[in-house]
Ligand code: HEM
């Protein structure tokens with residue numbers, strides 16, 4: 001940057017000696033070069049530093065804490081943690097395992113989306129193609145399948161561990177409720193995903209499932225006893241779910257959108273809330289909270 | 293936004309009244325919008341096989357035979373001059389029943405029906421639907437799945 | 452105007468020091484490498500455990516995917532259900548319930564169970580036994596949860612999976628006339644059995 005200075009006494013504008021644009025450029029480069037050179041030299045370091053604001057291998061306690069405070073991913077967790085919370089046999093890592101499986105499902109699910117078409121005349125053949133003509137297609141589907149099955153188990157056993165360790169007691173009531181919703185949503189994810197291959201199991205499991213929703217008519221029919229009009233809750237829900245009376249193209253499309261967009265977003269948001277509630281209620285539970 | 297009750301005048305303060313009204317309108321607006329989104333999902337047009345379909349002339353159905361119209365999930369039975377149309381959709385949770393020696397069996401949760409469609413074994417609680425049959429001007433018979441009739445309601449062939 | 456005294460003038464900061472005076476507390480014994488209340492640094496103690504768990508999770512899922520590919524049945528045929536028509540294993544408990552009564556099995560009982568689960572922390576508020584597995588003071592709660600929720604869920608799934616055959620008839624597993632359920636089928640199929 002060139003700085004122009006003028007003495008106040010110098011009333012007539014100073015006449016710069018005329019220089020060619022080339023000379024101008026030359027001078028500018030001459031003045032700026034060291035700075036630019038330094039920036040280039042430090043480029044990798046500066047880029048690294050702007051992303052990861054702490055030393056890669058923190059040694060002192062302070063650096064270790066900073067590693068957590070300064071990292072977007074790590075700051076979700078506390079910088080210091082009670083030894084008890086780290087015992088594997090306390091949590092069996094089940095909550096974290098559910099989280100990891102959810103992440104694996106998201107990853108493999110997005111990959112599968114590149115090859116899947118939610119149309120009744122294509123879906124099944126896309127499944128066959130995945131196995132026969134997509135590199136690693138079978139493995140991706142396999143990982144998605146096994147993560148889904150494992151996640152159901154992990155969430156169930158996580159819930160059991162939370163119960164058996166009394167970890168739902170005040171002040172963690174709300175987090176237990178969020179957890180129950182997560183459990184139900186995990187099952188609903190399994191239900192919606194099960195239709196997508198459009199094979200025999202898929203079709204009939206969803207037919208039966210949608211008809212179970214239809215049985216909610218029982219509630220509205222019973223309510224007519226109180227003088228209310230029959231609202232056909234069940235039929236309504238079933239129609240909303242299937243987009244028709246039977247499982248067909250509309251149902252496949254609806255289940256697809258629920259499975260790949262709406263439910264994952266809700267599930268993800270609730271998981272984030274779940275984590276936030278863990279922090280706000282003082283980290284995970286500890287025997288210190290109830291002297292025995 | 294707490295409720296601000298003016299004890300002397302025994303009423304809400306003016307400011308509080310307006311505040312509550314404003315939030316009320318806001319809330320109703322939001323909920324209304326949400327409800328409209330719900331309407332978006334109600335299927336106005338349903339795709340699928342037509343509910344009325346022709347099964348051809350009565351002479352296609354020999355006496356005593358049970359004929360299965362697979363893509364409509366309907367069985368046509370004939371006893372003498374009587375022709376009936378029985379739904380093959382299980383009354384429990386919608387699987388397709390299969391004909392068996394005793395009538396119809398459902399593979400999904402084990403419901404059993406006799407040859408007339410009456411339940412002989414749960415979990416289904418009511419018998420299979422029977423549909424109304426009528427004659428078209430061409431002489432062909434038409435089954436109307438929108439017209440559910442009591443079990444044993446036949447179309448009688450005029451001879 | 453009084454001159455504001457800056458903290459650094461009283462406690463000068465030395466950037467090389469890893470400690471600083473925070474506040475004066477009561478107590479007699481200084482502890483080294485351990486914060487108050489048995490706290491340790493999350494780095495590396497928590498991080499390393501998380502990394503190991505992720506690696507294990509990834510490897511197991513990958514191994515299962517390679518070893519036991521997921522099943523794919525025949526294309527959907529709306530006219531003819533397979534016999535027996537089974538839902539995925541985690542819904543077989545529900546399917547078993549539904550085979551007794553569609554409304555109560557499919558909506559009534561599951562609905563009550565889920566609402567019931569949600570109310571647990573608002574009903575059982577006694578502050579004892581937190582942070583211990585099966586604390587003695589909570590034995591009633593633990594038994595109730597086990598007998599009302601855990602055991603029935605598992606037993607129903609086992610019945611639906613291993614004891615139900617064609618037309619949802621009851622068959623002992625050693626006498627089952629049809630293929631084993633889908634998960635087992637793919638695991639053993641993967642083993643080449
Ligand atoms: C998608 C499903 C879920 C995910 C990803 C998840 C994740 C987690 C994680 C990572 C933790 C930290 C402690 C640990 O690993 O055990 C945790 C704790 C907790 N979870 Fe979940 N969870 C899920 C479902 C549930 C369910 C179904 C419940 C109960 C109905 C529940 C209730 C709780 C409670 C109360 C805590 C605090 C435990 C304590 O303070 O010791 N969560 N969850």
Ligand code: FES
Nearest residue numbers: 382384385398401
């Ligand atoms: S659908 Fe036929 S018995 Fe359940």
